[in-house]
Structures are given as structure tokens and as C-alpha cells.
Amino acid sequence: MITNRLVACLIALLCIVIHARSDVVEDWQTCYREDSCKSTLSSGTLCCVGSQDLSEGKVCELTAIDEIGNLISEERVHTGFGAKQRRSLSTTQPSKNRIRVAGYTNRNWENVIRVFVSQVYANEKGTNNRALPDVEPVTVGQYDDTVLNAIDDLMWKAFGYKIKLNIVLYDRYMLCTWKCDAYAKKYNLLKKPDGNPSNVISFYRNSQVAADMDQRFAHIANHRNPYFEGRPWKQIPEAIFAFDMENEGQAYSDGQKPSTTSLPNKNYACDRATALRNPVGVHPRILLSTGGGAEVDDSTILEHFQCSALDIVPVHSYDPSRWQSGLSTAINRAKQYGKLTFVQEFGATTNKASSYRSQINTFTSFGVPWMVWQVIKPNNPSDFEVFTDDKAAWAVLSSAGNTAKSSAGTFAWPALYGADAFLSPSTVSPSPSPTITPSAVSPMPQSWRYVGCFVDSSSRILSEKSAILSKNGLSTCGAFCSGYRFAGMENGKECYCGNSLNNFSIGKNCATPCVSNKNEICGGGYRISVYFKDSPKPNARVPVGARYIGCFVDSVNRRLSLRVLEKDLNMTPEKCTAECRRRNLAFSGLEFAQECYCGNTISFVRNGIVASTECSKPCRGDRKASCGGSWRAQVYLVA
Numbered sequence: 001m002i003t004n005r006l007v008a009c010l011i012a013l014l015c016i017v018i019h020a021r022s023d024v025v026e027d028w029q030t031c032y033r034e035d036s037c038k039s040t041l042s043s044g045t046l047c048c049v050g051s052q053d054l055s056e057g058k059v060c061e062l063t064a065i066d067e068i069g070n071l072i073s074e075e076r077v078h079t080g081f082g083a084k085q086r087r088s089l090s091t092t093q094p095s096k097n098r099i100r101v102a103g104y105t106n107r108n109w110e111n112v113i114r115v116f117v118s119q120v121y122a123n124e125k126g127t128n129n130r131a132l133p134d135v136e137p138v139t140v141g142q143y144d145d146t147v148l149n150a151i152d153d154l155m156w157k158a159f160g161y162k163i164k165l166n167i168v169l170y171d172r173y174m175l176c177t178w179k180c181d182a183y184a185k186k187y188n189l190l191k192k193p194d195g196n197p198s199n200v201i202s203f204y205r206n207s208q209v210a211a212d213m214d215q216r217f218a219h220i221a222n223h224r225n226p227y228f229e230g231r232p233w234k235q236i237p238e239a240i241f242a243f244d245m246e247n248e249g250q251a252y253s254d255g256q257k258p259s260t261t262s263l264p265n266k267n268y269a270c271d272r273a274t275a276l277r278n279p280v281g282v283h284p285r286i287l288l289s290t291g292g293g294a295e296v297d298d299s300t301i302l303e304h305f306q307c308s309a310l311d312i313v314p315v316h317s318y319d320p321s322r323w324q325s326g327l328s329t330a331i332n333r334a335k336q337y338g339k340l341t342f343v344q345e346f347g348a349t350t351n352k353a354s355s356y357r358s359q360i361n362t363f364t365s366f367g368v369p370w371m372v373w374q375v376i377k378p379n380n381p382s383d384f385e386v387f388t389d390d391k392a393a394w395a396v397l398s399s400a401g402n403t404a405k406s407s408a409g410t411f412a413w414p415a416l417y418g419a420d421a422f423l424s425p426s427t428v429s430p431s432p433s434p435t436i437t438p439s440a441v442s443p444m445p446q447s448w449r450y451v452g453c454f455v456d457s458s459s460r461i462l463s464e465k466s467a468i469l470s471k472n473g474l475s476t477c478g479a480f481c482s483g484y485r486f487a488g489m490e491n492g493k494e495c496y497c498g499n500s501l502n503n504f505s506i507g508k509n510c511a512t513p514c515v516s517n518k519n520e521i522c523g524g525g526y527r528i529s530v531y532f533k534d535s536p537k538p539n540a541r542v543p544v545g546a547r548y549i550g551c552f553v554d555s556v557n558r559r560l561s562l563r564v565l566e567k568d569l570n571m572t573p574e575k576c577t578a579e580c581r582r583r584n585l586a587f588s589g590l591e592f593a594q595e596c597y598c599g600n601t602i603s604f605v606r607n608g609i610v611a612s613t614e615c616s617k618p619c620r621g622d623r624k625a626s627c628g629g630s631w632r633a634q635v636y637l638v639a
Contacts, residue, residue: 111163112241112416114344114371115151117220118171119179125385126378134174135220136182140212148223153459155239156227162422164241164415167233168291169217169272171247175200183212197252204250204264214275217243221280226455226526228424229507229600234276237285238422238600241415242312244291245272251294260297270307277309283425287415292316292344296326305337314344318373320359327366331410340411347373347384353392360400367410372397423583424600448478448487448531451549452637453510454501456528462488462498469495473514473522478531485550485609488530489514489522496528500609541625543577546588547637551615554633560589560597568594570621573636581638589635591628593617 119134132147155165174181176191176198184190187209189198203209221234221243228236250263273288282288289312293299299315315330317323327343334341343363348355356372363370372386375397379387388394415421454461464484469476474489481487481497488496493515507527514522523529532550542548564579565571573588576596580588585598615634619627628634 111158112166113154113158113163114166114168114244115154116168116171116247117147117151118168118174119181120147121179125376125380127376134181136216138182140182140186141215143219145223148220152223152225152227153457155225155236159239159422164239166242166244166289167220167240168244168247169220170213170245170249172200172249172251173197173247175203177252183209186212197255199253199255200250201253201264204253204268210268210271213272217245217272217276218280221276221282226457229455231424234280234282234286235425237283237415238424240286242287242289243276243282244289245269246291248292248294248316249290251298260295263298263301266301266303267307269304270309273307273309285415285420285425287311287340289314295319296322296329300326300330300333302333305333305339310339312340312342314342316343316345318345318347320346320355320362323359323362327362327368331366331368334411340413342368342411343370345371345373349383352386352390353396356393356396356400360396364400364404364407367408369404369409369413423585447533449533449547451486451530451532451547453507453523454488454528454530455507456488456490456523456526460496461501461528462486462496462530464499465497467495469493469516471516473516473520476516485533486530487533488528490528491525492522494523501530541573543574543636545581545638546573546577548612549587549635549637550609551612551628552589552609552633552635554589554591554631560587560599560633560635564598565596566594568596568620571596571627572619572621573625573627573634575621576627577636577638586638587635588638589628589633590615590619590626591633592630593627594620595628597633 117135119137120129120132122129122131132150133144135143135145135147137144151165151167158165173179174184175189176184176193177195179193180190183203184198187203187206189200189203191198222232224230224232225236225239228239233240246269249269250265253264269290276282276288288310290299290304290310292314293301293316296315296317296319299317300313304310304313313330313334315326317326323343323346327341330341333339346359348359360370373384375387376385377387379385379389381390386393386397460466465481467480469480470493473493477487477489477495480495484497485499486497486501490496492512510521510523510527510529512522512524512527514520521529564583565576568575571590571594573590576590576598577588579596580586580598583598586600587598589597589599591597610632612634615628615632616626617629617632619625626634
């Protein structure tokens, strides 16, 4: 049931740091003479990078999406969070990459992260971020996907927490307000980027600008995320909440004062959204948003609400006196034209606790979600940045979050609360079974059982031990990984071992013959054929067409993101697997005798696999079979 809950989008604006760590991670162990080993981890393992390694697309120093709460600049990468209880959640991979939610998250609390696709300087606002280029770093129309690849990783990790992304496709303030980007250079808007806006009236009226932006937006929307079966962003509605056309587009158009209703091009945002829907083809469950204005007036112009392609018309303001009339206008127009609206930006520079309290009380009275500008570490007591060490302000935000959870809302948010909110599109069917049958993929040692084909990345889903194998392929890999639970072959010759699978998703195209034996299959390019060393089977039958993967320790964050059946007195492995297969989801998991979970990914599995005997609770529907245990998920790959 979709309810009009205020918490549907309760968001306190929070930023993340994207930086390169000074330590490096084990990638593979065979070092060529030209390799340069950069440093060691505490375990003493080496990361070696050479010309052959680089030619194969291997990367040593990973781009880490690190610590939501160690933050960067006001223009860059933002995240919102919802509140339920105060705690810090983290997942640490062998590479020590982690995403830590410094605030309030819970598996029952859907969240939104607002991410800007634009340039980042190193150490902005005193943080520890590394520099990232814009997607068009030098020349309009010539792309560098570095920042998009970083967002891929964030999207994947956030999805494991049931957090969606709100992706901002362009930032008005890159036109020589804070930085001068390729568009400022091409369209001669150059001036000192001193925080004072440039005059952009002619820019937004230029048809070539519109064409360039449409091309940029299409490139971003068509970028493929390897963690989601290689689908383009435009077809990942389970992980993307919305695309913002532009952050505060056309704000300060004359370069002097906040724009009013007299924008240079009132249909600019609508035109960009229309092109994204058709011909680009953004999935209808991904919402399209204006990205707000500098103030209430330019946020809420009538043309935004009248645009059929736009779904959300958010409101920005830093003048508390404007909220009463501004929200009244926004809500009335949203209702009239079938749109959604919420407070996307507000904040305070002094007396933050009292100012937050007063403004949030207004938002709550209107029943709209809100985002505060901006949660950032380190805290700045004389500017908009706030963090947990401002105890009074933080107490207001956390209390308001708890209150909003149960407050009535004006709008329903099916993109966050609908039954299919976190499901992949029905038109995109995952491929849980590789194109090569298990019998054609062996011969691993007999104790190894084929699991499936999975998407890999530079951070490795199996990362504890590795080698380049020039002969004997699969059998040698099995022997090499004899002390581990999982073994995998990739790219014809690479063998990886581990006791856990680190944040993986189903892949296909594991079709590369092994270098040593062309009759064997050894994964593919960033596709890994994974085997599991059998532990004793649970009491459960293995449903026809499925593969048993193992027994996993579960938590409130859930290994599998979607609970489809709960307290089902007729629960069996067959029933759960059939339900997940019906939903076109790759994994099924049984728990506590009566619960069924499904998903296309198993998130945060490190140190999570245990002996199958711990998944031995008799099923409510058939006591001869087992259905997991207490906080133990019995997981199958659905074929």
C-alpha cells in the first residue's frame, strides 16, 4: 500500500567524500618485471601494476566511495538520509572501501542521495576528498566517465541500504560562479570564479546550448553500470530516484540578483526533460525533476508545473519568511497539474538549531519532505555546513526525522514506497544462468560446485588471494584456492579466491575459453565464473532449476533487499524460489522457517557465510525441508 507519508523523502542533505586511498589493495599476485609495487597493506600483500596489467583494464588504486559524513563541497556530491535511530552503519571490504552512513538509516527507511555530476577540487571545504573531473572536463561533447564510474560504485552500495540516487545532470554554478567548466569556455562566459554569478541570459536562450546539454544528458543516462547487469542508468529505476535537469538552472540570470519568475527561457527545463523521456528513453519509474531554483519564485514558475515531462518541481529557499507563501503556491500548483514537490534546499548560518526547528515545523505543517543544506564534516559554525558536533542543531534534525516518520504527507511517493520501488524493470530480465552449462565449465576438483557467472570490478568480488594461471586452468585454480570457500576464473587466466563474495550481481557472457584449455570456460572481461566448496547440505531440497549457494548471516540491512513473503505458514524452498523467479529476480533466500526474500544482488556478504547446518529450521510448509534459521538466510541462485 502506498501511503502519503512525509518520510517518503525525508532527507537531510548530506555529502560524501570520493577519494583515492593512500593504501592499495591486493589485485593479483603475479608481478612482471616492469611492474611497480606501490605499497603494502598490513597483511603484507602487494599490489602490482604494469603495462600488461593496465592493458587488461586492471586498476590498483581504487576510487573509494568513502564515509558518508566525511564531506566535500556544496556543489558536488550530496546525500540525503532519513531518520529512525541513531547509529553508524558500515560495510568494509578487503580493500577497506566503505560506505558509512553517519546518521540515521534503517532497512524500513527509504533514502535518497543527491549526486552532482560535475568537477570536484581536492580537499574542498576542508574535507579529505580527491579531485574528480567533470564528465566533459575540457571540451563540450568529449567525455571522461571517471565521475560516472565513481557514482556506479556509490549506486551499488547505496542500493544495498535501500537508498536511491537523485542525480543532478548539470550545475548552473559551473558557469564561472565557483568554477569555469567547458560550457563557460565554449560560450565565452569566462570571468574569475569568485562566487559571484555570471550573466547567463544569452546562454539559456541559445539553441546550440540546448543541443549540447541534450547530448550531455543522453551520455549520462546511457552510461552503463556494471553492477546492475550492465544496464544504462536510464533503465535502473530500482536504484535511481530522479534526474535533476540542473541545479538551480537559470538562477541569477543577470549575474546580480536571484531570478524571479522572469527567467531567460521558461521552457528550458521542460525541453531537457522532454528529450530525456523521448528519444533518450528514461524509464518511467525514474522521475524527472527541475533541480530547483535559487529562491521560491524561480523554483515554482507555472511552466514547470505545466510541463508533461517533469514529475517533480522542488523548492529552494534560504529566506525562512518565504516558506509559508512559497509552499502554498508549490503545493497548489502541484496538485492542479499532477506533480510532486518538496523542499530540496534550506539552511541556516547562525542559530542553526532554532532556525531548523522553525523551518521544519513549517514543512511538517504542509506535509512535505525536506533536505537541509548541508550536513558536512567538518562542521562550520558560521556557514551552512553542520555536523554531529553541533549537538543542538543535530538534535533538532534527528528529532524532526523521527517525527516525520509518522507524520501525514501531502503526496504519495511510489518511487520510494511502491510495491515495485526496488525491483528491476520487468522488461529487463536478469540472467541468473550463464550461457555455458555447469558440465561444460568444469573440471574443478570434485569438491567444488559451480555457482554462476557474476559481474566483477576492480575492487573484486573475490579478493583474498589471486594468481595468473598459464596452464591447467580450472583444476589448478581449485587447488590454488583449496583453503577458501569460493574460487573464480576470469578473463581466461585469472584465478581469484575468497571466503566471501563482496557485493556482487548476476552477470552473463562468461564465455572466454581458458588460456590453458580452450574446452574450458574461464569467465570473461570483468565476468567471473564462480565455484563454491560444498559444505554439508541443509535438510532442504534444492528446487528444480535452482542452485544452492550457502547459508548467510543476516541483519536488519538484509542480504536480499526485498521481502516478498512473511509469516507464510505454507513456506517451502520451492514456493520462495518460484516467487522470486516470477518477479524476474536472481536470488531467493529463506529465513526463520516462514520468510522469503528476493533480490538481484546479495549485499555486504563479507564474513557472512556460515556452515549450512545453521540454516536448519524446518519450513512451516514442509518440516522435512529447512528454511534458514534465526538471522540465517538459506540462499539459492534462481535459474
